[in-house]
Amino acid sequence: MSGDLVAVWEVALCDGVHRIEFEHGTTTGKRVIYIDGKEVIRRDWMFKLVGKEAFHVGGTDTKATINIEAVSGFAYEYTLEINGQSLKKYMENRSKVTSTWLLNLDGIDCRVVLEKDTMDIWCNGQKMETAGEFVEDGTETHFSLGDHDCCIKAVSSGKRRDGIIHTMLVDGMEISESE
Numbered sequence: 001m002s003g004d005l006v007a008v009w010e011v012a013l014c015d016g017v018h019r020i021e022f023e024h025g026t027t028t029g030k031r032v033i034y035i036d037g038k039e040v041i042r043r044d045w046m047f048k049l050v051g052k053e054a055f056h057v058g059g060t061d062t063k064a065t066i067n068i069e070a071v072s073g074f075a076y077e078y079t080l081e082i083n084g085q086s087l088k089k090y091m092e093n094r095s096k097v098t099s100t101w102l103l104n105l106d107g108i109d110c111r112v113v114l115e116k117d118t119m120d121i122w123c124n125g126q127k128m129e130t131a132g133e134f135v136e137d138g139t140e141t142h143f144s145l146g147d148h149d150c151c152i153k154a155v156s157s158g159k160r161r162d163g164i165i166h167t168m169l170v171d172g173m174e175i176s177e178s179e
Contacts, residue, residue: 002156003022004005004026004032005021005022005023005060006022006024007066007078008020008025011057011080011135012033012091012094012100013062014113014120014122015059016125017111018057019035019052020033020057020059020064020066021033021037022034022044022066022078026049026076028044028045029047029049030042030045031044031053031068032086038084040055048131050068050070050076053068060131062082063083063084064080065080065081065084065143066078066080066081078134089120098116099116099168099176099177100112100113100178101168101178103175105146105148106146106147108146109124109125110124112150114166116139116164119135119141120154127141130142131143137155138154138156138164139154145170148170148171150169150170152166153169155167
């Protein structure tokens with residue numbers, strides 16, 4: 001990569017954490033976007049130095065936009081939007097609609113993400129095969145990680161404000177939630 005790297009963002013999506021890097025050549029008008037080290041967009045000789053670059057990130061093709069704005073003179077500000085929201089707002093909303101657990105199983109780091117609205121479960125970027133069942137106090141969603149039996153329990157907190165509590169069990173042992 002050249003010395004034109006002006007911004008780097010880490011974006012946590014269901015299929016993992018993605019690193020977005022942006023190069024902006026203010027003398028050449030060049031714009032280059034890298035996702036996880038792989039070049040996805042290159043535009044050379046752009047005469048307009050401000051504007052937007054739209055692209056998709058992750059296995060779920062999440063919409064992303066880099067906004068390039070002139071601050072003063074030859075200084076520029078770069079902001080990232082995910083699904084039309086600022087990165088900060090997106091991450092705040094995301095924490096409401098997902099639960100994430102980080103664990104190490106058999107020497108392998110696992111990042112398990114539950115999408116609360118669809119009850120889809122992802123592990124290290126792969127959507128897991130699951131089996132859901134209703135139980136006396138809520139629901140259980142079962143899946144396997146290697147030779148390990150996993151389950152995410154969803155039970156009511158009994159308080160409207162707290163809503164549903166999601167708990168992950170691996171081989172019957174509770175795993176504490178991350179992030």
